[in-house]
Structure formats: C-alpha cells, structure tokens
Amino acid sequence: MTRVQDLDTPALVIDLDIMERNLQRVADYAASHKLRLRPHTKTHKSLLIAQKQLALGAAGLTVAKTTEAEVMLGAGAGELLVAFPVIGEAKARRLASIAGILGKSADGTPRVTIAIDSVFGAKQLSQAAEVAGVRLGILVEIDVGLGRAGVAPSEAVAFTSAVAALPHLDCLGFTFYPGHIKDQSEQKIAELSETVARVREELVRAGYPPKVVSGGSTPLLYRSHEVEGLNEIRPGTYVFNDLNTVAGGACNLEDCAASVLVTVASHTHPERMIVDGGSKTFSSDKLSSGGPGHGRLLEAPGAVFHKMNEEHGFIDLSAAERDFTVGDKVRIIPNHICVAVNLHEYVYGVRDGVVEEVWNVEARGKLQ
Ligand SMILES: Cc1ncc(COP(=O)(O)O)c(C=O)c1O
Incomplete structure (x- = not known):
C-alpha cells in the first residue's frame, strides 16, 4: 500500500472520489438535457479516463490534435471530433486513415469529424x-466572440455552402467555443444563445440544417441548455477542474480533483520556501481572473505561490497558516490543469490518502 505522502515528487495526484463525482455529474447533466456529450480529452490525455467517460455514456471523444486522435483510437470511441482547424496534407492523410479504421455509423455518418474554417483546409481533407x-x-x-478561429456568424451560410460543394465530405453542422465568457453573465449567455440560434436558423433556411451544433466549455457547462439549438457539449476541464474553473464560478474548490504533490526543498528564510516544482511541473499559466499566484497550497491556503523558475517554486509564507520544514510534502492545486497534465508522465489516483491507480498520460506531448 502506497500512501500519497510516500510518493516521490513532483507527482500529479488525482482525488478519485472527486474525479468520479465530476464525471458522473456531467454525464447526468448531459443526459437530463438530452445533450450529446463528446468530452475533450486534451485535459486528461489518458486512455483510462477516456474509457471512463465513454462508459458513462459519452457519444464520442474530442481531441485537438491529429496525433491525439491516433492515441484516442485506443480508447474504443465510436467517433472522434478534432475540434481544431486542421491544416496540412500529412494531417489530412492521417485523419482519413483513422476514418478508414472507424468506418461509418449505421446511418452512413462519418465517424471522424473535423472543425474547419477555411476552404483551403476543407479541400485538403476532401482530397x-x-x-x-x-x-x-x-x-x-463559427467565431461567437472569442476572436480566435472560426468564420463570422454572418458568413456561416456562404462558408457552409462552399464546403458542402466539396466531394467526400459531409457537412454535419457547426461548432463554436465560447472561451471569451469566463463568468456566468446572464447577458453574455443570452447574446451567445441569440447568435447560435440565428446561425442555425439561417443554415436551415439555406437548406443546410445542422445535425450537430457543438459547444459547451467548462466555464459555461451547466448553462449549455440555455443556448438555443445547442445539441452537443464537449467540455474538457470538468474532469479535474482547476483554480480557473473555480474563478469562473463553474465549480467550487471541493470539485478540484487534481493537485501536484511537491517537496519543500529549501527553507533558508523564515518567510520563504522553495518547492521542487516550477514551470516545468505546473506550467506558467496565470489565473484568468487576474489574481496572484500559480496555485493554491492545500495545507496552507494563505501561502502565496508567487514565482517560478523551471524547477523551483517560490512560496511566500508571510500570510501562511502554518510553517513547513525541509522534506515536508505539500499539495498544490494548479491554475490550469490541462497544461499541467501535459507535463507529467504518470498520474496517481488516490482515495482516502492511498494510491489506488497509476495511469499513463499516453497523449502527452502529442502536438502534431
Ligand atoms: C475548441 C474547444 N472545445 C472544447 C474545449 C474544452 O473546453 P474546457 O476546457 O473549458 O472544458 C476547448 C478548450 O480549450 C476548446 O478549445
């Protein structure tokens, strides 16, 4: 039996009770609102968790990368969505080859779907x-306000008709990512709903009724049913949650399943200690709310994780609830769990302080 405190550090630790509750809650939410759930695997990048999501009723899996799609084939998903505008002949070839493996669904729908916003990219996929x-x-x-990828809502019909004219592709609908809405603002959600409903209506009128309307980030997860016409959600972060999810009001601290166990490696000043994890362990992501710090110490929330070098984490103890000594191990909830996971080789699943499962991050570093 290995207790969490006996693990070598840094170690990415998942509280299994919390993770299982998160998975179940979202599966129940999706089922109760009749939303297809195609969770984004970029957060956990692990076959084991993908299989748990599928076992709880996920209709398929979402990935950002072609190589992630290749890894996630191993989870046994019936369908894969690449939620990134894939460009390049090599990627198109690899995705077509995955489509050959997965085949078509009973009604003839392709089982590999790709988000796209350029005719250039669509032509490569068609070829x-x-x-x-x-x-x-x-x-x-469709760009619903984030200002990242996507055609403007007003261009949805023209772009869809250009893609629909290409052979070997089935235009199944549209996708959007409301990453610009980080709070639970009623007005922003109403505006989003209006945009999505308008795009949908225009597509229907133009003869391209969307079978799939895919959205649903973790910050807006439980408001997804308020977006008119939305029928699929693909949240990723919800499986573990992080400080950014808490800051956005989509979960509480008790819903954060992931923390990084680190060791106090140096404590030469009464108000400062160094832990053995820095930017190569946590990533450098700041809090989206603009708050200070790179994570929250579970053992002393008043301590401020204010600075990082690659391997050193700087903790200011001036407002900490307690002191620590060299060799102590502390757990820190990261700001942004998705990038932290990508830095770790193994994940330790813990229940009641005991390591119950160790799993591999098979898709870590899969960037192409
Ligand atoms: C296109 C797309 N879909 C879905 C997600 C999942 O969102 P979240 O991590 O907020 O659950 C992301 C996250 O970056 C994304 O970029």
Missing part, C-alpha cells in the same frame, strides 16, 4: 478522403 476511399465529417467553426 485525402478521396485517396483513402472514405468520407470525413465537417463542422464549420
């Missing part, structure tokens, strides 16, 4: 599909 003898699903990406 790769032709060579592989498959069809690929397409979701048109």
